[in-house]
Amino acid sequence: MTLAIVNTRAGVGLDAPAVQVEVHLANGLPGLTLVGLPEAAVKESRERVRSALVNAGFDFPNTRRITLNLAPADLPKEGGRFDLPIALGILAASGQLPVEALEGIECAGELALDGKLRPVPGMLPFALATKSAGRRLMVPRACADEAALAGNGLEVLPAESLWDIVAHLLDQTRIAPHVLPAPPKAQNPAPDLADVRGQHQARRALEVAAAGGHNLLLAGPPGTGKTMLASRLPGILPPLDEDDALQVAAVRSVCGLALESDWGQRPFRQPHHSASAAALVGGGSKPKPGEISLAHMGVLFLDELPEFSRSVLEVLRQPLETGEIHLSRASHERRYPARFQLVAAMNPCPCGHLGDPRSRCQCTASQIQRYQARLSGPLLDRIDLQVEVPALPPEQLTAQTQGESSDAVRERVMAARARQMERGALNSQLSGKALEAACDLNDEERTWLAEVLEKLKLSARAYHRVLRVALTLSDLQGAPKPGQPHLIEAIGYRQLDRLLGKG
Template identity: 55%
Template sequence: MNHTTLTSTVNLAPADLPKESGRFDLPIALGILAASGQMPAAALGDYEYAGELSLSGELRPIRGALAMTFAMQREGSTRRAFILPRANAAEAALVAGAVVLPADSLLQVCAHFAAGNGEQRLERHVAQAEPQPAALSSRSSPSSPSMYPDLLDVKGQAHARRALEIAAAGGHSMLLIGPPGTGKSMLAARLPGILPPMTEDEALESAALQSLIGSFDPARWKIRPYRAPHHTASAVAMVGGSSSVRPGEISLAHRGVLFLDELPEFERRVLEVLREPLESGCITISRAARQARFPARFQLIAAMNPCPCGYAGQASGRCRCSPDMIARYQGRISGPLLDRIDLQVEVGALDQEELLGASSGEPSAAVALRVRQAAARQMARQGSLNEALAGAELDRLCQPDAAADKLLRSAMARLAWSARSYHRVLRVARTIADLDGLDTAGCAQVAEAIQYRRAIRHA
């Protein structure tokens, strides 16, 4: 009796690029079936495939389906459609123009190519016109879903609320400094709810990064990410990496907010890795075997106590920290990192009347309207938010009037600012002018911008 053994060789070129996960199971199985004559090979090249196969032939979901379709559509792929596990179809179909054919098993995929023999073809996944987030609360607007906490919950803190509005309007980073229980974390959590709505491209970029780690939920489409890693997070967790290079917290916060509570408690080297992406909006991760580049245009919001015990400067006299202890504590944040934070805001303790009374502030919807109007002015003028201005564009668009320029130069000399600090104050003043509906920043706008850089001063 003769036995015939079929041997197949699978080439995953390029060989020097590490392969991971089971996403190649489906294309490998189809290649073997085509090579052995069990299915037609001519039509396989018209499609893109990804999916993990169980021993029964069932297709299981994979990570990165949205990232794959987004990248291929952006690069002008000529593939007719994407054949993916059904569980990945909803996210992949969010990419405009992408034709996604969901399948439950290898058998269904094979039947699609044998449709002329009476088999059933795969049907295109029809995406919703706009994935709907969670139900809106009674005090929310369509641009402010209930999953965004409302500023109406914050009592007092008019100064910090104003700074939060400026940060949202211009995309500026911010540091909140104050004793425990003053509302720093509450304010930070409410920033996403007043940011301008995400554009289609921003939503796709953010969702694609979430997809790479398998955490994207179509119900959160166009909801700005809010990441708040614990202060024990490592540098790898923050920027990404590990043995299989994946995005870290700063990339998962892309087009959203990265909140670092108890900022001085983070390891120094963890904080220092933030310096490059704060300037460039991306992070390059290099390993011995490969290099990866991820976008990381996040809005940094940080919070800290003024001293180790948290009560420095309070009228209660509870603080027993010496000046040296306070200086060492605040010195855990390096000058170069602090220099990159646009707004440094003191958040004072509330008095009893403010704490026990009703909130007197505006809801998020009212603040978000002003933020959208200011952001629209910036986009119409320069095509970006003020935080991204640099070089000749910064000098041309952010130049204040003569009196304000004199005030700014005087503050720079008195406070010993670096050139970076000077330029960041210019950007903030330009954002304040946009909120005020002015073409040029005057003394009032420059003076307000100056006061937001005086909370901490390194010797």
């Protein structure tokens, strides 16, 4: 038979749409034509496949006219993942492999010139789609563990070379299905909150942020533990369920990052303040995920917040609202998840020592004003908790007593989130009538809160932030609704509004 069809998949964001590699051998002027919107790396596969077939001991049909079609034709194809299906299609079309042997399987892999198989990125989304289609999956051995993360119901057949796969399809040497030796487990445990000395208000704010999904801003002099506190947030968030863990791993898979070492952990991403907008939200001529997508279901930490370009910070506004990012280019459009929790840190002034009892501030009033004016007002509108992290006295730094562990705090966080799930959403996502109904303030509490906000010169926007945080505080306590003590504590987390002159 001179026609063969091999099933494979393209990589489009976190999706893996089906692609059929159609190979037809015909009489005529010898040559190989590749159609179906292939990009440069796919066009180069012609030479890799030719050399791999010859060096693996197979015959390449040099005297025939070979037409390769990657269908559907309107779907862009990129990368070396199509090498293996193209090679198998040529073998089947030339009669060196039964066409029936290719039924019920999907495959992907880049070929070396000697016929060895090399890994390709994005194997986890590929495997999940193959599992849904009910087919078996043949992959390079280096991709086997990643493909097996798709779970039960998918038969993964790993191979070292093209010859191994052909021998399996000819029933000469069978490939044993790959099974993970043990369930994946994170190799690097999250740092413990018990390591943080002092900073009781900041620790409390961290717990509130975790419980309600609130974004958090930490302000204070250098060396007060802002970064240390932020890095402890993933450890007090609830564990990822299997679906969320797979989604987090799928983003890393598309980026070509290792999955096993951080499996099941909440991501913690800390981009440098010189990062571009494309690095933060994703981009490129072939759009790839950025830091916000790599932080999906975890924490994005922006240290030295005023040092980030204002235009870079502005691009965070839309994903903070929607939990996803849309990237459009001339011939590509990608959608990536980006539901992260934002934690930012900043110094109060350019030298960092404004209000620091250990060192005198060297900045002028105009320098301080310009520094604080770099902050994006619309971005600050999306930060419910703003906390000062002061310098600690030496006796607190050297104290032997430790604070609560991350495990103890996580128990309270999970209990508070369970109460919120009964209402249908995290408190940070409530607004308008839903927020007012959940808080259910009486007339006396409303009047008191309005007077306090006016006295502290806080804006109407701050009113809803205070309500959201107060609701989380009541959930942590197990109270049916926020009371005046919760409102007082919530107002305490607006202290930077007055420092920065923003509401």
